[in-house]
Amino acid sequence: MNNVIISLKRFLQNKNTVTVLGVIAIITILYFAYNYQVKQETEPVRIYVAKETIQPRTLITDDMVETKKIPKAAVTSNVIRTKSAIVGKYSNYNTTIPAGSMFYTETVISEDELPDSSFTKVKDGEIPYNFSVTIDSTYGNSIYPGNIIDIYMKAVNDAGEIMVGKLLENIEVLDVIDKSGNKVFENTEENRTPATLIFGVSSEIHILLRKASYMKAYSVELFPVPHGGNIPVEGDTAVSSQQLKDFIESHTVANDELIDETTNTTETGE
Secondary structure (H helix, E strand, O other): OHHHHHHHHHHHHOHHHHHHHHHHHHHHHHHHHHHHHHHHHHOEEEEEEEOOOEOOOOEOOHHHEEEEEEEHHHOOOOEOOOHHHOOOOEEOOOOOEOOOOEOEOOOEEOHHHOOOHHHHOOOOOOEEEEEEOOOOOOOOOOOOOOOEEEEEEEEEOOOOOEEEEEEEEEEEOOEEEOOOOOEOOOOOOOOOOOOEEEEEEOHHHHHHHHHHHOOHHHOOEEEEEEOOOOOOOOOOEEOOHHHHHHHHHHOOOOHHHHHHHHHHHHHHOO
16 A cells, blocks of 8 residues: 555656646636636627618607527627617618618717708708709619719700800719608608708708799709719700809899898898
8 A cells, every 4th residue: 555655756756747738727627717718708699689670760669679698709899788779769871681680879869969961961061952953853763872973054045045064073962852852862761752952051052943843934953973973965055154253143142132132131121
C-alpha cells in the first residue's frame, strides 16, 4: 500500500504529468463553458412579430401581432420585447413591416412622433410648393419622390399665339400625394392616383408659380417633364424661360404692389 502511495506521489510530482492534467482540465472547462454558451444563445425565446404586412403610417392593432419562437442570438438590443410598446403605436412613415418580422424601436413610433416627411425634406431657404398633376401629366404615375423634373409652361400671348417653353428646371420631387393627402408610393397594396407633386422652391419662384397658376385668362398650363427630356412644340412659337417669366410678371401685379395692397387693406379694416 505504501508503495502505491509513493508511486502516486511521484506521478503527481512529475512536471509532465501536471502539464497534461492541467491541459485536460482547461479543455474540459472550455468544453462545458462553450456548450453552455451555445445552449444559451440558441435556446428559443418568444418575441412579438407582425402577423401581416404593415404599411407605413399604420396604427398597429392587437390582431396584427403574434408571438414566435426565435433563437436568442437573433434578438438584438433594438427588438421590442413588450406588447404594450407595439399595440396602439404606428409603423414609421418610411417603414413597411413585413409579415413575420420582429418589431424594432426605429420602426414603431407614437402618433405624436409621426412627421410629415414631405416638409422635413425641404432644404433651408426654400418653401414647399404643391404642384397639381394628373395620372397623364405624371406619365402614368411614373414620377417618383427623388426624381428631378423640369416645369414647362403653355400659354396664349396677347397676339393670340400659343407659346410653349421650359419655365423651370432641376426641381427635385419630394413627394407624390393623392387627392386625399395620402402618399402615392408609401403603400404597396393600394393603387393611388397622383394629384399633387411636392417640391421646395425659393420664395421668388414660389410667387412666380402662384401667379402663373392664376392666369386662366391666358390659358396658362404648367406641366412636369422628366429632367433632360424634350417635348414637341405644339404651339405657334417656342420661348425661353426668361420670356415666360417676363410674360408672367408683365401680366400680374408686382410683388411690392401686392404687399402694399395687403397692408392698406389691413390698416383700413376692409
